[in-house]
Amino acid sequence: GDSVTQMEGPVTLSEEAFLTINCTYTATGYPSLFWYVQYPGEGLQLLLKATKADDKGSNKGFEATYRKETTSFHLEKGSVQVSDSAVYFCALSDNGGYQKVTFGTGTKLQVIP
Amino acid sequence: ETGVTQTPRHLVMGMTNKKSLKCEQHLGHNAMYWYKQSAKKPLELMFVYSLEERVENNSVPSRFSPECPNSSHLFLHLHTLQPEDSALYLCASSQGQVTNYGYTFGSGTRLTVV
Numbered sequence: 001g002d003s004v005t006q007m008e009g010p011v012t013l014s015e016e017a018f019l020t021i022n023c024t025y026t027a028t029g030y031p032s033l034f035w036y037v038q039y040p041g042e043g044l045q046l047l048l049k050a051t052k053a054d055d056k057g058s059n060k061g062f063e064a065t066y067r068k069e070t071t072s073f074h075l076e077k078g079s080v081q082v083s084d085s086a087v088y089f090c091a092l093s094d095n096g097g098y099q100k101v102t103f104g105t106g107t108k109l110q111v112i113p
Numbered sequence: 114e115t116g117v118t119q120t121p122r123h124l125v126m127g128m129t130n131k132k133s134l135k136c137e138q139h140l141g142h143n144a145m146y147w148y149k150q151s152a153k154k155p156l157e158l159m160f161v162y163s164l165e166e167r168v169e170n171n172s173v174p175s176r177f178s179p180e181c182p183n184s185s186h187l188f189l190h191l192h193t194l195q196p197e198d199s200a201l202y203l204c205a206s207s208q209g210q211v212t213n214y215g216y217t218f219g220s221g222t223r224l225t226v227v
């Protein structure tokens with residue numbers, strides 16, 4: 001079946017540091033890929049997405065590129081802020097009829113001033 | 114305001130109790146979902162309703178019983194739960210292709226079974 005593997009956290013960075021959170025996936029066919037973010041005490045919010053190979057999703061300074069050859073969708077940000085502290089989830093959609101999404105375990109990011 | 118509202122935010126219940134979780138969406142979406150979020154585990158899809166019809170039940174124990182009376186409301190009825198059922202229960206909705214719009218999640222209900 002489909003699966004998503006993320007790097008284990010927590011990841012602790014100083015403000016303005018460069019962020020990379022690794023994500024690889026296993027899927028049949030050509031899934032769409034997502035990053036969701038969960039701030040403390042809240043539900044998940046869609047951060048960015050990519051629907052086909054070589055697409056780059058971007059939002060709020062975050063970027064991720066759909067790499068079919070390496071089955072990866074790593075999340076990056078050039079300069080993190082304290083407000084970016086949250087849990088980040090990589091996910092894929094198998095484009096099934098009822099729109100099923102498979103999530104990774106999440107990576108907690110803590111940014112310190 | 115996320116557009117998906119879950120109540121209650123927190124719930125503590127004994128193993129012999131019966132309670133219900135409620136989810137309401139005001140986005141005009143046509144599919145709704147229940148997910149279970151436990152520490153150090155991927156989100157687990159429990160149930161999917163598309164156009165008010167249940168289309169997936171991922172081997173969830175019968176002590177969890179979903180109900181979708183209309184396209185805006187989704188319930189999760191709970192009875193004789195176990196301590197390992199303690200988790201954050203998330204409701205989500207979607208419209209059209211998830212590939213285009215993704216899910217919209219509620220803030221979740223933090224359930225503790227004692």
